Amino acid sequence: MNKVPDSLHGRRSIIDRRQVADALNDQLAGLPDTTARREAIVAALRAALAVGREEVSRRLAANPTRGRDAVTSQAFLMDQIIRILFDATIAWLYPISNPTASERLTLIAVGGYGRGEMAPYSDVDIGFITPYKPTEWTEQVIESMLYALWDLGLKVGHSSRSIDETMRMARADLTIRTALLEARFIWGDRTVYEECVRRFDKDVMQGTARTFVAEKLAERDARHKQMGDSRYVVEPNVKEGKGGLRDLHTLFWIGKYVHRVRSVAELVDVGLLTRAELSQFQRAENFLWAVRCHMHELSKRAEDRLTFDLQLEVARRMGFTEKRGRSSVERFMHLYFLMAKTVGDLTGVFLAHLDDAMAKKGRRYIPAMFTRPKKLDGFVLDRGRISIPDDSFFREKPARMIEIFALADKHDLQIHPNTMRALNRDAVLIDRAVREDPQANALFMSVLTSPRDPEKVLRWMNEAGTFGRFVPDFGRVVAQMQFDMYHHYTVDEHTIRAIGLLAKIEKGEFKDDHPLATAIIAKILSRRVLYVSVLLHDIAKGRGGDHSLLGAQVAEKLCPRLGMSAAETETVAWLVKYHLLMSATAFKRDLADYKTILDFAEVVQSPERLRLLVLLTIVDIRAVGPGVWNSWKRQLLTELYDAAEEVIRPGHKQRGRQERIAAKREALSQRLGIDAKAFEKLVKRFPDSYWIAEPDHILEKNARHLLAAGRSDLSIDAQPDPERGATLVTVYAADHPGLFYRLAGAIHLAGGNIIDARIHTLRDGTALDNFLVQDPFGGRFDGPEQIARIKTYIEDALLNRQTLMAKLDQRPLPRTRAEAFEVVPQVLIDNKASNRFTVVEIAARDRPALLLSLAFALFQSKTMVHSAHVATFGERAVDTFYLTDLLGGKLESKTRLATLERRLIEAATNTAGEMLDVNAFAMSS
Structure with a gap:
């Protein structure tokens, strides 16, 4: 039977149930009708809940690393609220003087709440159990209590079943079975609860341990896959992710189902954890609970993903500071990943203990396929897994800690979890002598360059701590996060x-x-x-x-x-x-x-x-x-x-520029299939730079676009480009200095994101511009409605339809995850990178309409944009422009370059609305 630990200190400062109940009863005695009494019950409980939560929050702030105390206190508070509510409901709302055998009701806590653990905004998972089919009285009590809990603003997960129905559903559903495994009596008829526990043990658990273990491990693997299948993702899910709380809970569920333990400490008594491993379990669980509680308090909701903005705040709350050049958040996340690794290590040794305890002689409890190698150089096989013959094997010759991984790779063997534990323990013995041993280095190289699966074995080596000891420079980056949005892993x-x-x-x-x-x-x-x-x-x-x-x-x-x-x-x-x-x-x-x-x-x-x-x-x-x-x-x-x-x-003879242009012209002529006179008239419009810049398939698309446009002053085309995973937007229009930023603004308003741009001025003074456009998340932007919208918005922008331009200033910019990061804008101007252009590179924090703001700054600086290249690295955007002045020359003046740099820094810092003057935007042409 689970219960909230008696060790919880100062309970009455969280909530004094008797005091609250007595005061409530006095108030209810003077109220004449059910409606008034229900309102009074909810008001009293709301006040008690607020006071209790404030006290729990105060305690967490005073001891920010004591997660276990926080979740236990929260569960205790909820117990008392539910008990007061139950007593008040049956005494004042639906009193019954002589209940029948059917008119009995017990309240149980299930899931995490059943373990006596509850984060500030976790669901309140409760069950209403009746001995037989529910009566009208039990249904009234249950309904009234649920409405009261909802009125308190609680998110309630609930079920209402008879004992028979509970057993039937538990046998059929793994989730229900797991929830009931942790069922804890809250209040009501205790005999109903005890009968339920007895029946669950006899009718559901008896003889089904193997099935339960297999199903829970399969469920865990599926959950890991959904969460990224790595405990080293830089925005981990503290509850469901690999190395998170749910993995620890899974170990306890398996131990409880197989051995009927009532607490984590009892896992030691049944041989599934050692004392040292129990200490690791409790330390990791305490840390993870503390992190989760801080996340809930900061978010004011049940937030379990440790996002970048939360990482900053949780690190501050938990007292991490900058040290040895590493920021507080990097030090906090380093400890987080070490704790996640501890959870992984514990899972391995726990399952090994379970395997040893429950397997039949010569067989594995958790089956695996293997072939038996002939030579293992002193290592042994333990039911298909490579192991050590005795506990001193690595201490006698530390280089064996490298050899075992080479053998595991060579023979495709798993390493026994007990041996992994020995590797973790003895890794400190890998010293300079081992690192300089030629044989050890050759074995390491055989793993690194293995034609089989080096990733798997290197990850084992890293989990064991051997990798970082053998290559100390690698050890320095183990569990090291990169606090940015670009890198997903340590x-x-x-x-x-x-x-x-x-x-x-x-x-x-x-x-x-x-x-x-x-x-x-x-x-x-x-x-x-x-x-x-x-x-x-x-x-x-x-x-x-x-x-x-x-x-x-x-x-x-x-x-x-x-x-x-x-x-x-x-x-x-x-x-x-x-x-x-x-x-x-x-x-x-x-x-x-x-x-x-x-x-x-x-x-x-x-x-x-x-x-x-x-x-x-x-x-x-x-x-x-x-x-x-x-x-x-x-x-x-x-x-x-x-x-x-x-x-x-070697031996390459470089083709001349004119030869390459001639070859492209010939290929285009064959593709178009038009008469020589029409073709010559068309291609005379293109400058030499255009032929060099565009690949053959773009040349063909552009040529067909121009032929279709005829004498039109404006022609817009948008075609999906599957090879590039984007949409090619081509605009043929009269050229002018404001053209690029107008097009950038229209594409932004249409919901597109420019990833590359080539701007061409034709010999007749018109412009032919090619944009590659994706959606803001890097996906394709090629839906029929998207194509139609982008054409309409570009046409509106170029025809000076002022109402559209006003939308640009009025449109609110969405908040993005990038706002959690500080990126100082930087402008690099290079006049040597190109013979014809000044190359300007701007690095800044990525945000909607950044390219538009930069384009407007370039327009203000009286420059012509000949190509633009957009790269994003998480929260950082790096936009590069190839520019000339309005006469086609490089930007040489130091004063002009300084002004350009200043404007671009301002554009990277300010929002589009702050940068753009709507009237200027609408009228310039």
């Missing part, structure tokens, strides 16, 4: 996922998503260089400097230890140093500007480095998190790779 989890992605690409599992990577990975000359560079690319994060440069220094020291040659070491260090170069070039520079390609190729220099760099870049981006990789990024990286490979390839 640094160690991101790195391990990237290695796993590389292995999958090598096995051909991502042919559709990564055709380029799949095609070239077989051509690389050194797999070891590639895998080690992926391991080390982020290893210097969190050190207060450029992690690329610092990481290259780590590589220069570590690679020789791993048995790599001087040439291999140099290549790894180069890859780590330049691992962001390819993405920065592809996403923030104009690939049609030939100098961009030449500058990139000058750094890369060799085909092998180019192949290695593109593979590293792809897995780095994809391992950031779900939804970060898309077809647009794939196309840009492929374009850059192809262009650079053409320059770098």
Whole structure:
């Protein structure tokens, strides 16, 4: 039988039930009718609930890390409220002088409330149990109590069943069975409760332990998958996520179902936890409950996702401060992830204990398929899992802590959880001698570069603490979060996922998503260089400097230890140093500007480095998190790779600019199939820069658009571009300096988000502009109503329909998650990156209409935008513009550049409404 612990101190300062009940009874005695009495009951309970919650909140503020006390106090408060309500209901609203056997009722708490745990805004999960079918009296009491609880503003999860019905439903439904497993008597007829408990044990639990365990573990796995299947997501779900409270609860449910324990402490008595593991369980649970209680209080609702804005506030509430260059929130989240890891470790050893206790001789309680290897170098098999023969095995030879993972990888074996516990315990024995042991390093490299599943085994190694001890630089990034919206995982989890992605690409599992990577990975000359560079690319994060440069220094020291040659070491260090170069070039520079390609190729220099760099870049981006990789990024990286490979390839004879233009013109002529005279008239309108900038399929679309437009002054086209995962919006119009920001404003109002723009001025003074547009979440913007809307809004913007422009100033900007972050705007102006243009790069906090604000600032500065490139990295947006002055020259004047920088900083800081003057917007042309 569960009950709220007697150790809860100062109960009466939370709520004094007798005092509240006596006062209420005195008041009710003087009220003549049921309606007045019901209102008085609710008013008295509302006041008592408010006072109690305030006291619980005060205690949490005074002891912000004592989560267990907070949830126990909250459950105690709710118990007393329900008891007072029940007594008042049957005494004053529906009194019954001589109840029959059927007119009995018991109230039980189920679920977390049944354990005596309740966060401030958790549901109140209760059950009304009757011995037989409910009578009119029991239905009246139940209905009255529920309405009163709802009037108190409580979210009530409830059921009303007879004992027979309860048993029948528990047998059929795992959720109901689990809830009843933790049923606790609150108030009412105790004999009904005791009969219910007896029947549940006899009719439901008896002989079904194996089934229950299998179902709960399957349920847990499905929940993990839904929550991202990692305990290292940077916005974790404290309740349902991997390594969260629900995982701890699952262990208790299994222990209770199998051994009938009544408390977590009793898990020690039945051999499912050791004393040390019980301490870890209670410490992790206390911490997670404290975090969840603070989240509820801050949100004023049942919020279980630890979002970025909550992380800041919870860290402050729990007393974390900046230390050794790490912010308070990073230190708080580091501890959170260590606690989540503890939960994972406890799950493993708990299930091992359960397996050992309940398995039949020679069989596993939790089955698994395995093959028996012939040679294990002293290690043994324990029902298909690799284990150690005795407790001193690792202490005798610490290098075995690396060897066991190599054997697990080689023979596709799981590691026994008891052995994982020994690894966690003995990892401190991995010292310099072990780290410099050539055999140990060779074994580690065999795991890292395994053709099987290196991600799985490296994750085990990390969970055991062995990885960080053997590679101390990696140990520094274990459980290290990156407080931004771009990275979804901690640094160690991101790195391990990237290695796993590389292995999958090598096995051909991502042919559709990564055709380029799949095609070239077989051509690389050194797999070891590639895998080690992926391991080390982020290893210097969190050190207060450029992690690329610092990481290259780590590589220069570590690679020789791993048995790599001087040439291999140099290549790894180069890859780590330049691992962001390819993405920065592809996403923030104009690939049609030939100098961009030449500058990139000058750094890369060799085909092998180019192949290695593109593979590293792809897995780095994809391992950031779900939804970060898309077809647009794939196309840009492929374009850059192809262009650079053409320059770098040995023996390459560079095609001249005019030759490339002539080749594109010839290809376009064949595609269009129009007569030579009409074709010549069309293509004379295009400047040479246009032919270089656009790929063949865009040239064809633009040509057909112009032919269809005829003599029209304005023509707008929008077509889905599945290859890029976006919609190509083409606008043909009279050119003028305000054109770009007008188009940006119209596309924003239509609900689109510009991810790339190429602006072309034709030889007859007209403009042909191509925009790639997605929705604000990076999805496709190609619904029929979206296409129609974007065309209408652009036409309205260019025809000076002032009412539309006013909407831009009036439209409220939605709050975004990015507002939790401080991003100081930065403007970089480069006159060397292009031979023809001034390249301006602006980094700022991402927000709706940012591009529009920047475009307006460029218009104010009397510049012409020739191309725009938009990249977002979580809360950071990096927008790059290729500009000239109104006469087509670079921006050279220092005064003018300073003014441009100032305006762009203001545009990045202020909202669109603050930047834009509606009248100027409407009238400029």
